[in-house]
Amino acid sequence: MHVSAIPAFDDNYIWAIQPYDGADAIIVDPGDDQPVREWLRHHDVGISAILITHHHWDHTQGLLPLLQDYPVAVYGPRTGNIEGISNPVGHGERFSLMGDMPFTVFATPGHTLDHICFYTPDHVFVGDTLFSAGCGRMFEGSPEQFYDSLQCLAELPDATSVYCAHEYTEANVKFALAVEPTNDALRQYADQVRALREHRLKTLPSTIGIEKAINPFLRAKSSEHFAELRRWKDQF
Numbered sequence: 671m672h673v674s675a676i677p678a679f680d681d682n683y684i685w686a687i688q689p690y691d692g693a694d695a696i697i698v699d700p701g702d703d704q705p706v707r708e709w710l711r712h713h714d715v716g717i718s719a720i721l722i723t724h725h726h727w728d729h730t731q732g733l734l735p736l737l738q739d740y741p742v743a744v745y746g747p748r749t750g751n752i753e754g755i756s757n758p759v760g761h762g763e764r765f766s767l768m769g770d771m772p773f774t775v776f777a778t779p780g781h782t783l784d785h786i787c788f789y790t791p792d793h794v795f796v797g798d799t800l801f802s803a804g805c806g807r808m809f810e811g812s813p814e815q816f817y818d819s820l821q822c823l824a825e826l827p828d829a830t831s832v833y834c835a836h837e838y839t840e841a842n843v844k845f846a847l848a849v850e851p852t853n854d855a856l857r858q859y860a861d862q863v864r865a866l867r868e869h870r871l872k873t874l875p876s877t878i879g880i881e882k883a884i885n886p887f888l889r890a891k892s893s894e895h896f897a898e899l900r901r902w903k904d905q906f
């Protein structure tokens with residue numbers, strides 16, 4: 671399986687999943703159709719399906735324009751009221767794409783109430799729930815919901831690649847270092863991230879194992895601890 675990042679807006683990544691090189695792609699969170707169209711043209715492939723993690727415009731605005739030219743199945747949250755979703759899904763549901771690629775849906779309320787993540791073995795597409803060294807802002811959910819959502823992701827195998835929807839890693843690492851200044855794994859990770867960003871390279875995907883070692887929100891001990899970190903980060 672091959673996963674490509676299609677940069678959009680200032681710091682979004684739209685992910686394109688291909689079971690093999692040259693295959694039509696599964697597109698995750700097309701906030702803008704233009705960069706997706708350019709990527710498809712460049713790789714001379716089509717779209718096989720679309721996955722939507724939550725209702726925010728920067729994850730959905732390209733959906734209806736793409737459907738005009740690629741009338742494919744769209745999997746997205748049952749509760750989000752998002753126009754264009756043909757296959758609404760909820761927590762624990764499974765489906766297969768491209769014949770034999772199995773996906774499992776996790777409900778991860780917190781950033782929004784409708785937020786879901788898509789897991790296929792060794793890869794998880796987390797939208798704005800989890801960022802490297804951080805997490806999404808808590809717009810709609812409660813600290814208890816958000817904490818439980820992150821703990822659900824933390825139970826995935828350590829080697830699972832984590833595909834976040836934004837390149838926020840460098841700013842998140844600064845906050846994480848303020849929380850845990852003596853965390854050696856975090857300090858090493860901060861050096862790697864700085865070097866990548868100096869060359870304007872992407873810091874993603876991360877892995878569940880890395881995030882469990884360096885991400886203060888995934889390392890929070892309770893929903894109260896999570897709430898305290900989230901409040902601190904909002905002011906940081």
Ligand SMILES: [Zn+2]
Binds near residue numbers: 724726
């Ligand atoms: Zn969002």
